[in-house]
Amino acid sequence: MSPLSTGVLGALDPTSDRAVFRQIADQLREAIDKGRFREGEKLPSEAELVEHYGVSRMTVRNSFSILQGEGLVHSEHGRGVFVRPRPPVRRLASDRFARRHREQGKSAFLVEADTVGSHPEVDSLQVKEERATPDVSARLGSVRRVLVRRRRYLLDGRPVEFATSYLPLDIARDTPIAQPNPGPGGIYRRLEELGHRLDHFEEEIKARMPSPDEVATLRLAAGVPVIHLIRTAYDTEGRAVEVCDTVMAADAYVLSYRLPAT
Amino acid sequence: MSPLSTGVLGALDPTSDRAVFRQIADQLREAIDKGRFREGEKLPSEAELVEHYGVSRMTVRNSFSILQGEGLVHSEHGRGVFVRPRPPVRRLASDRFARRHREQGKSAFLVEADTVGSHPEVDSLQVKEERATPDVSARLGSVRRVLVRRRRYLLDGRPVEFATSYLPLDIARDTPIAQPNPGPGGIYRRLEELGHRLDHFEEEIKARMPSPDEVATLRLAAGVPVIHLIRTAYDTEGRAVEVCDTVMAADAYVLSYRLPAT
DNA sequence: AAGTGGTCTAGACCACCTA
DNA sequence: AGGTGGTCTAGACCACTTG
Numbered sequence: 157m158s159p160l161s162t163g164v165l166g167a168l169d170p171t172s173d174r175a176v177f178r179q180i181a182d183q184l185r186e187a188i189d190k191g192r193f194r195e196g197e198k199l200p201s202e203a204e205l206v207e208h209y210g211v212s213r214m215t216v217r218n219s220f221s222i223l224q225g226e227g228l229v230h231s232e233h234g235r236g237v238f239v240r241p242r243p244p245v246r247r248l249a250s251d252r253f254a255r256r257h258r259e260q261g262k263s264a265f266l267v268e269a270d271t272v273g274s275h276p277e278v279d280s281l282q283v284k285e286e287r288a289t290p291d292v293s294a295r296l297g298s299v300r301r302v303l304v305r306r307r308r309y310l311l312d313g314r315p316v317e318f319a320t321s322y323l324p325l326d327i328a329r330d331t332p333i334a335q336p337n338p339g340p341g342g343i344y345r346r347l348e349e350l351g352h353r354l355d356h357f358e359e360e361i362k363a364r365m366p367s368p369d370e371v372a373t374l375r376l377a378a379g380v381p382v383i384h385l386i387r388t389a390y391d392t393e394g395r396a397v398e399v400c401d402t403v404m405a406a407d408a409y410v411l412s413y414r415l416p417a418t
Numbered sequence: 419m420s421p422l423s424t425g426v427l428g429a430l431d432p433t434s435d436r437a438v439f440r441q442i443a444d445q446l447r448e449a450i451d452k453g454r455f456r457e458g459e460k461l462p463s464e465a466e467l468v469e470h471y472g473v474s475r476m477t478v479r480n481s482f483s484i485l486q487g488e489g490l491v492h493s494e495h496g497r498g499v500f501v502r503p504r505p506p507v508r509r510l511a512s513d514r515f516a517r518r519h520r521e522q523g524k525s526a527f528l529v530e531a532d533t534v535g536s537h538p539e540v541d542s543l544q545v546k547e548e549r550a551t552p553d554v555s556a557r558l559g560s561v562r563r564v565l566v567r568r569r570r571y572l573l574d575g576r577p578v579e580f581a582t583s584y585l586p587l588d589i590a591r592d593t594p595i596a597q598p599n600p601g602p603g604g605i606y607r608r609l610e611e612l613g614h615r616l617d618h619f620e621e622e623i624k625a626r627m628p629s630p631d632e633v634a635t636l637r638l639a640a641g642v643p644v645i646h647l648i649r650t651a652y653d654t655e656g657r658a659v660e661v662c663d664t665v666m667a668a669d670a671y672v673l674s675y676r677l678p679a680t
Numbered sequence: 681a682a683g684t685g686g687t688c689t690a691g692a693c694c695a696c697c698t699a
Numbered sequence: 700a701g702g703t704g705g706t707c708t709a710g711a712c713c714a715c716t717t718g
Contacts, residue, residue: 183632199629201684212708217685225640227488227627234684234715248701250620255680344679354679357593361675363625363643365489368447378487381625381643381668383512389679406625406643413623413675417606417616417651418517437687463703474689478705496696498704 164192165200168209176211177218184219188239190227196242199229202237227379227407240377243408244274246316250414253344253357263342265309277310280318281336285325292322295388295399303328303345308373315374316408322399327352344389347398352391360386363406374405381406420617426454426485427462430471439480450490450501457503461491464499471644489641489669503641505670508578510659512676514621515606525604527571539572542580547587554584557650557661563589567605568636576638578670584661589614606651609660614653622648625668636667643668 164187168179187193200208204215210404222236223229231237253256253262256367269276288302296302305321321343323333333346350356366374366382383406389398426449427436430441449455462470474515482499485491493499511636514526531538550564558564565582577631587594594600595608610616628636628644645668651660 177706182630197687203684212710214709215707218706221483225627226629232716234685234717236684236716250677253677253679275585286634297664306493356679357677359643359675359677361623361673362436362671363645365487365641365643367488368444379627383623383625387684409624411623413512413676413677415512415515417515417618439687465702474691476690477688480687482704491705494697495705496698498703 165205165208166351168211176209177215178222179207179226179278180205180211180216181222183395184223184227185226187398188223191245193239195239196241198280199238205345205384211254217275220393224378227377230377240379243314244272244311245408245410246272246311247414248410251299251353255354258341259349270389271309274311278307279310280306280308282306283334285329288322292401295386296322296324296396301325303334311408314408315405317402317404318373319400319402322401323397327397345393347389352395352397354397355390355392355394357390366403367384370403374403376405383409383411399405421540426468427470430473438471439477439526440484442467442471442473442478443484446485447488447490450485455501458499459501459565460498486640487545489639492639500643506534506573507672508534508573508670509672509674511674515616517616520603520607520610532574536573537575539575541572542568542570544568545586545596545598547591550584554661554663558584558658561586563587563595567595572672573648578666578669579664579666580632580635581662581664583679584663585659589604589659605660609651609653611679614657614659616659617654617656619652620650623673628665632665638667639669645671647673 165183167197168176172179176391179392184193184199193199202213202216202220205219206213209216220229220231224231228240229237230240231409246268257264257267265278266276283303283305285301286304288296288299293299295396302322303325306317306322309319311318313410325344327347328334331346331350335352336375338346344354362382362384364384366376366380370376370382376382384396384402385402385404387400388396389400391397422454423493427445428537430438432560437446437589446455446461455461464475464478464482467473467481468475471478482491482493486493490497490502492502501543509531511552513572514530517638519526519529527540528538545565545567547563549565550558554564565587567579567585570577571579571581573640585605589609589612590596593608593612600608606616624646625643628638628642628647632644638644645666647666649660649664653659
């Protein structure tokens with residue numbers, strides 16, 4: 157409630173063509189960018205900004221709404237509007253499916269979380285048989301029914317990724333892959349034990365805004381896109397043996413790939 | 419103005435806890451998802467929805483604002499609110515930097531656009547020397563000054579990507595790379611001619627909402643994230659010879675990568 | 681109890697587009 | 700000219716958080 161909390165903000169330019177609520181958003185954005193408001197810090201309240209700029213409350217709220225859409229701030233009912241902190245980031249390296257990693261006991265997700273000191277969890281585990289969607293069927297080579305494995309990954313209690321694997325029934329039915337816990341090394345190691353020696357993976361990446369479902373599942377803040385990754389695993393005979401559809405909170409990931417120049 | 423244009427929409431549930439503007443957004447979203455409103459089609463006007471639901475205009479506008487944030491619709495001043503059409507997508511394959519492509523005459527962007535029948539353009543070309551930012555310097559191995567090449571790529575008149583390349587001065591100064599048009603095969607081919615045989619590239623990918631600058635440069639619609647890609651090129655001696663920082667309209671791209679399983 | 685953001689109303693004037 | 704969205708006001712009541 158300090159009268160100085162708006163001290164870093166300037167005045168409006170009444171001669172400008174730019175809408176008032178955009179000018180206010182511009183000033184707040186600049187203040188955030190310049191570090192005048194730090195991560196996690198509370199911005200001036202709506203009432204203070206109404207007072208400072210001499211505008212109506214809806215105008216101030218429109219400004220906040222812009223910044224929220226840009227993912228710069230988030231609001232907490234009854235508490236205030238805060239500069240959104242950057243969450244810890246999960247880096248996915250291009251060697252993450254190397255056989256040497258599979259040959260260790262734990263799954264890639266758990267191993268990696270340990271090395272960065274985060275607490276990993278997997279929940280919403282679901283394994284069942286379903287009819288293949290046209291897209292999955294096309295990727296797996298005209299398969300009718302598939303084994304589906306869904307699971308959600310969390311780091312330090314925060315959901316970061318929701319993944320769904322699809323495997324042809326003739327490969328996966330009545331194998332450890334159809335168990336909720338497929339055992340050490342994960343399903344890729346089981347596939348190799350079943351004689352499907354893995355050759356390579358193909359990953360397709362898109363980014364988009366989340367659906368309301370995805371907002372709920374990943375507990376996404378406003379202004380956070382998702383990375384939608386579809387990976388297909390091929391064995392040495394050129395057969396697609398798994399499709400994995402993954403939706404990731406974009407603010408929690410950096411993907412990295414190595415490309416040959418030859 | 420047809421009284422039937424809201425025919426696909428239901429009634430509000432006054433007993434629901436869900437805010438009215440969210441209920442309206444839900445109904446519109448569902449209608450769009452089910453194809454009751456097609457791509458590019460106009461939604462009922464604000465006035466019609468005010469009439470249909472018996473709410474105030476601001477409430478209807480809040481609903482539209484949700485859908486806009488999700489990238490589902492876009493508004494045109496004086497015309498209406500429309501279902502946002504999905505633009506044509508540019509697919510980037512993981513072999514896009516293979517030497518065989520460099521050895522052809524044209525740049526990758528132009529070749530590829532031709533094959534999908536789009537009209538490619540490059541503008542805002544800018545070449546100059548600058549001090550390296552800390553991040554670029556770290557990636558290039560403690561380089562102080564760099565040659566900077568900026569350019570914007572367009573497909574069929576639509577900006578889709580804005581790229582900035584950084585090269586160490588000792589490599590690029592007084593070479594064709596410092597020319598606005600570096601010649602056939604692009605700067606990667608020039609680098610090889612200068613004795614820097616390329617070994618591999620590393621790409622780092624993030625997704626996030628665009629800054630206001632990026633919205634302007636790429637003419638992004640509301641609710642469209644950007645893919646931020648940073649590529650580093652390494653020569654056979656392990657030296658980083660170029661860093662390319664690229665911001666792409668996420669709705670215009672699918673990236674694809676091949677990962678080894680070994 | 682006081683302060684905060686969340687929702688909603690009922691107006692107003694403007695700029696833009698189509699006809 | 701009439702319809703459309705863009706901006707803005709001045710209220711109101713509510714739900715949530717904090718002291």
